Amino acid sequence: MRTNSSETVEPGDDPADGWFPESVAATYDDPGGANAPDVVTPMVDVLAELADGPVLEFAVGTGRIAAPLAARGVRVSGIELSRAMAARIADKPGGNAVDVTIGDMSSTRLPGRFSLVYLVFNTIGNVTTQDGQVDVFRNAAAHLRPGGLFLVEVGLPGVRGLPPGQDTVPFAVAPGRDGGGYVGFDQYDVVTQEFTSNHVTVSPDGKGRFRRIPFRYAWPAEMDLMARIAGMTLKYRWAGWDRSELTADSTKHVSVWEKSEDGLTPGAGRTATAG
Ligand SMILES: C[S@@+](CC[C@H](N)C(=O)[O-])C[C@H]1O[C@@H](n2cnc3c(N)ncnc32)[C@H](O)[C@@H]1O
Numbered sequence: 587m588r589t590n591s592s593e594t595v596e597p598g599d600d601p602a603d604g605w606f607p608e609s610v611a612a613t614y615d616d617p618g619g620a621n622a623p624d625v626v627t628p629m630v631d632v633l634a635e636l637a638d639g640p641v642l643e644f645a646v647g648t649g650r651i652a653a654p655l656a657a658r659g660v661r662v663s664g665i666e667l668s669r670a671m672a673a674r675i676a677d678k679p680g681g682n683a684v685d686v687t688i689g690d691m692s693s694t695r696l697p698g699r700f701s702l703v704y705l706v707f708n709t710i711g712n713v714t715t716q717d718g719q720v721d722v723f724r725n726a727a728a729h730l731r732p733g734g735l736f737l738v739e740v741g742l743p744g745v746r747g748l749p750p751g752q753d754t755v756p757f758a759v760a761p762g763r764d765g766g767g768y769v770g771f772d773q774y775d776v777v778t779q780e781f782t783s784n785h786v787t788v789s790p791d792g793k794g795r796f797r798r799i800p801f802r803y804a805w806p807a808e809m810d811l812m813a814r815i816a817g818m819t820l821k822y823r824w825a826g827w828d829r830s831e832l833t834a835d836s837t838k839h840v841s842v843w844e845k846s847e848d849g850l851t852p853g854a855g856r857t858a859t860a861g
Pocket of ligand 1 (some may be wrong): 603604605606644645646647648650651665666667668671677689690691692706707709713812
C-alpha cells in the first residue's frame with residue numbers, strides 16, 4: 587500500500603506547503619461536501635453581517651469562503667501557508683479581489699486594522715501546540731481595531747466518544763461499490779490534547795493511500811482563556827452558522843470574541859491597576 591503519512595509526500599508536492607500541497611489542493615474544490623452552496627452560503631451570510639470594514643481570513647486556503655465574501659463587496663485579505671492552495675483563489679468569482687499573503691497565521695503581520703478576523707473549518711487545530719494556538723489568538727487581536735471581532739469555527743473535541751481504555755474514534759466506514767472504500771478515524775492523546783485524523787482510501791484494484799494529519803484539540807473554555815490572554819472576550823457562541831444554541835450534544839462551535847475598546851488584556855489590566 588502506497589502511503590502519504592507524515593514521512594512522505596506525493597510526487598510534485600512542495601513540502602513547504604505543509605498538509606495542503608498540490609496533491610490535496612487539486613481536489614479541494616471538488617463539488618459537494620464543504621463546497622456545497624448550502625454549506626458555504628450560511629457562512630458567508632454570517633461573516634458579511636459581522637464585517638464592518640475590511641476583514642482578514644487566517645488560513646484562507648483556495649478561497650472557498652473568502653472569494654464569495656469578496657464577491658459581496660467585502661474587502662477581504664488572507665494569510666495562507668500553502669502556495670498550492672492559494673494559487674486557486676483567483677480562479678473563483680470574487681477571488682481576484684482577495685489580497686493574499688503567503689505566511690504563517692500565528693506570526694505573519696499584515697498592515698492595517700481589520701473589523702473581523704476569521705478562522706474556519708477546524709484550522710485552529712492545525713496548530714498543534716497550546717503556545718502556537720495562543721499566538722494565533724494574539725496575532726488575530728493584533729490585526730483587529732478596538733471592538734473588532736475574531737471568529738473561530740471548530741469541531742468540539744471528540745474524546746467523549748472514546749470507549750474506556752481506547753484512544754481511537756472512527757468517523758467513517760464507507761465500502762466502495764466496486765470494491766475498495768474509505769475508513770476514517772481520529773486517534774487521541776488525552777494528556778497532550780494532540781490527535782491525528784487518519785484517512786485510509788483503498789481503490790477497487792486494492793491500491794491504497796493512508797494520510798495521517800496532526801491536530802490539537804481545545805475545549806471552548808480553553809479558547810476563551812486564549813482570547814483573554816490576547817485581550818478579547820467572548821461575544822457570541824453558537825453550535826453552527828444557524829446561530830443555534832451550543833448544547834452537550836453539539837459537534838462543533840462557532841465562537842466570536844471581541845477585542846476590548848482600549849486594546850488591553852482584560853486580566854492583565856485589572857491585575858496592573860489592583861497591584
Ligand atoms: C481545511 S483548509 C481550510 C481552508 C479555508 N479556510 C476553507 O475554509 O476552505 C486548512 C488550510 O489552512 C492552512 N494552514 C494550516 N496551518 C496554517 C498556518 N499555520 N498558517 C496559515 N495557513 C495554515 C492550510 O494550508 C490549508 O489551506
